[in-house]
Amino acid sequence: MILQLNHLQGKQAGASAQEVVSAVYSLLQDGHLDDSQFANLRVHLDWVQYRQNFREVVTVTPCVNHRGETSPLMEIHVDARQVVPCVLREQLLCAVAAARPAIHGESGRMQERIYLEEFSSFRNSIAWQFNKLYWHRLADWEKATGKGYEQALPGGKSDANHPEAIADCVADFWTLLRDLETKNQLPPEIFALEIGVGLGTRLQIWLDRFRDLDAERGTKYYSRVKFLLGDYSLATLDRSRPALRDHLDLCSFIVLDALDPGKTLSFLRHKILHVHLTNVYDNLPDEEFARRDGRLHLVQVRAYLPQSEAARIGKACDVPIREINATIRRLLDAGPEFLGDRARGVSFWQEVWSAVRLEERLIAVEDLPDVELPAGLNPTHLEEILDDAPSDFRFHMSSGALESFRNTLPLLHPRGFLQVQDIFVTSLQDYRLGFHGPGKLDGSIVNWVNGVLLREVGERAGYDVHFAPFRYREGSRTSILYTTQRE
């Protein structure tokens, strides 16, 4: 057995590594694990910082080869933050029992779980449909909770709106314009784009600051600015308008797909001087891979509700348990009002979202070229990156973020820059030092973004990618990604 501690929060852990090892030994001694399973077992101690997440405190992850045959490798994941030593053995037993059909290649399903989908890459999971529903029906969610979504963020407000950070961004932009003007290369129309607009607060502060700076320096750039606000939710765009009432002449509100802004804005190819995104990449569909002994595995998931939770929700929301799966599908397709009473529908939605969990299995990747990689990242590039990576670690492919990044770059003017404020993993080693998602943030998904892969994709597309810690708020986990033209 290999025990892997994937975190640095030893003092705050609910159980020590020794207690976990002792509990696993007791399963072996009592015959719940055999010698062969024990020999191929990996126990991972994670510290999951998101109180709302997709995991049980103890989960078992079986491994199958590319032909679907069970492999001897088996993983047990323990959330060291929430585990309680006195019930650890019981939880281990339950987790092993839950995974037994998969471990033994049986087709039977556990009675204790109501599955919402078949196994697939996380990217295709129903979890993202919940995420989408949240952004489209944010007002309903907020009405039910009585809280704005920014209040759900750590610290209760968004780093996106930090005045000092915005002032620095404005100063960089103004300097760029000035430099272009000096060289007689400043276009008559100055295009800028923000993807993911929130309540419009950031852009309001940005434009106020830019207008003041422009007036102070007498450069007359402000009136030439065409600021595009892009979001995939029309409801969100509408919510941002009031904040921008002083600048509406400059602003255009555009529904666009963050995964491919070029689909909507191709007429601005090579014309946009500044693109900004805050907390968008961490909320785009993603999938994970695990490397074990140097061999790559795709992490497949399937969403489920624990039977006990499903029963409780069904009773509370007056939905028969046999209909709960179909009711969830209708919720995701039609929104919360389909239950007749919108408030009841939102309540059902929130209860289900809180209870939904992801079961996992590892699928061994036979050949890297067989893996569907995001645009801009080819197998050779990934192989080169993995050459320098730990032989045992689990990482995000950040497919959605890579796709969005790759499809946004062509919009940039040759001297333009992209700035992304988000939670990035900037060294693959860091994946061994902490849990990086996915977690739940209010009704949405939060997931760290693989900055190493973004850097690689950027370089191949002609941009150096830099990460600067968000220095404006102490303790912030946010970083700022910015691009510079690669020579």
Added chain:
Amino acid sequence: MTLPILPTTVVGSYSMPGWLERLKTEYFARRISRHDLDEVHDTAVKAAIKDQEVAGLDIVTDGELRRDNLIDYFVERLPGVDIDRSSKKFYYDFYDSSVSAKLPMAPLGLADDFRFLRKFTEREAKFCVTGPHSLTKRIRNEFYPTEEALAMDIARVMNLELKELVKAGAKIIQIDEPYFSGFPDDISWGINALNALVEGVQATIAVHICYGNRYGKPSWEGSYRYLFPKILDAKIHQLTLEFARRGGEDLDVFKQLPAPFQLGVGVIDVKTQAVETPHVVAERIRKALEVVPAERMFILPDCGCFHLPRDVAFAKLCAMVEGTKIVRKELGK
């Protein structure tokens, strides 16, 4: 060899295959030998020539597939230029290069590449070299008093090489100067260096100026207006320029280009993978014909096809040839 009206050609580079990129990187990692890489290059060049012939181009190049980028192929041949060979992460990166003493005269060995091209095609052949202004912008100058002085000495060394190319049979030589657009204030000394480069070279001299094509994206924006009037002093025969991506917005500027100057008109946008139809190409040519007569016009892509996938590059060249045929027919030629 008689060329048809509106002759079609490429700017220089052809699609760089992924497998060749990997092998070039393997070479830098010392996992394959120089001999093996040379053989791979020969094979790739033959395939590039064949693709251009099948697409129907009137003038072909070697696709520049031996080159890592537009700079390094020349700086590693220029005598007296010091190169940090550890400075590349990826084959396409530029070497860190510098010059710390006067450049000596010595051959660069480009004529061998032209002879190879000549051996494998019966079409008219064009050979492309990067010009002294662009090379100067990528070489750290630790000796010459000014950039212009370095550029003039590069031109002096390379002038000899151009004459070797002519001896080897080159009739069309293209000088690439993409950095002009990034540094428009340099145009005066840039043209002086260009003239020194082509002094006494008995060939048709074309100059290609675009807005950059590094990583398949523009490096600069602006207007070709900066070229005038100094460009009229250039001792060249042809200007080949980027128009397709920019919607031909600068075409009118070239009404002032007097005969016998020829204009190479970019009618294929190489910075997108969307393949133009022959009718789009024909329309772009017709628009250019409002500025320059057909007798003084060449048809090309905006820039090299280096960054395009091979199938896309090939399809674009085919569309370019077909679009040109439409206009030739309209002209009754």
